[in-house]
Structures are given as structure tokens and as C-alpha cells.
Amino acid sequence: KSTLVEILCGLLPPNKGSISIAGQNFDEETFYSFRDRITLVTPSVYLFQRTLRDNLTMGRAINEKQLIEALTQAHLSDVVDAIDGGLDGDLGTNGNKLSLGQRQRVILARAFLSNPKLLLMDEATSNLNPSLEAEIVDNIQSFVDPDCIIIMIAHKAPNNFQHTRSYEIRGGKLIDLADASSVQHT
Secondary structure, rough: OOOHHHHHHOOOOOOOOOOOOEEEEOOOOHHHHHHEEEEEEOOOOOOOOEEEHHHHHHHOOOOHHHHHHHHHHHOOOHHHHHHHHHHHHHOOOOHHOOOHHHHHHHHHHHHHHOOOOOOEEOOOOOOOOOHHHHHHHHHHHHHHHOEEEEEEEEOOOOOOOOOOEEEEEOOEEEEEEEEEEEOOOO
């Protein structure tokens, strides 16, 4: 499943076949034209040894109102209050001054700041408790652009995740669960 995500966001080329977006082959050139509209959130969290603000803005010009909104949506306001220096406080090496769940929420806050057209969430809430996960999933679904495609990959999808299609990987094949009743098991 992680390989599929890496192919979808242009980090790996497919071994067979091709990926296309809006009828355009998703090659390296297309990837660079789309990359600012693709956001990937994974359980592998990497934070820079910089401030929380730097880890959220990543060099982009983002105003305070947008930052506060992203912090609120990702339930990070209490974390900011606890960090010495707040938004301008150092997070330590790879964010080691934060818990794993807090680090994952920093990555989710980046998604709120990116306004993606394709949001890939690979176990993106796996380090959160169920009630916090439900609140953040609700926030994501109501906050992102209505035209944004959200692909959530999870061993157990949050109960409140609204989806139009559901798939499962079985034996290396992607199975549309709407058609799963027609799949014969041997």
C-alpha cells in the first residue's frame, strides 16, 4: 500500500502500466507541475530541527491567521502553548520534544496549510487516539477544497470518514469493494 501511495504522488515510477491525471501521463515533468497540489501524510514523521513555525510554513509565506487556523484544525493549540517559545520554539532533533502523536498532528497541520487537490493519507492518523482522530478527520473533510481527492489508506479507517469508493488490496491486486461480491474466493 505504501508503494501505491509513492507511485500516486510521483515518488516512484510504476513497474507496469502508467498513471495519468486528467488524461495526461504522470511522468517526471507532470509531477513537477502538480507537486504543489499534492500533499502526502504518512506515519513516518520527519520534522526539521527548527521552530514549529518553520516546520509548518516550510519556507512559504503564510500569514498568522492561516497558521492559527491550521493549528486549530490539527488540534495543536495546546501543544503551541506548552512549547517554550510557542510557534517560534525549537522542536529538537526530528521533533523529539514532541510525542509521536503531536508530531503527526504537525504533519496534518501542513496539509491544512497546503490547500491540496490530491491528499494522500497513508496511516495518517495511526498515532492518534480515536476521539482526536475522529475530530481531525471531520476537520479535514470539511476544510479541504470540495474538489480535492482524498485517498486514505488505513488498516482500520476512521468510522466517520466519508468516502465514495472503498478498496482493499488482496493478493497484490486492488479490489473495489463495491464489486467485491463478484470476487470468487478459492
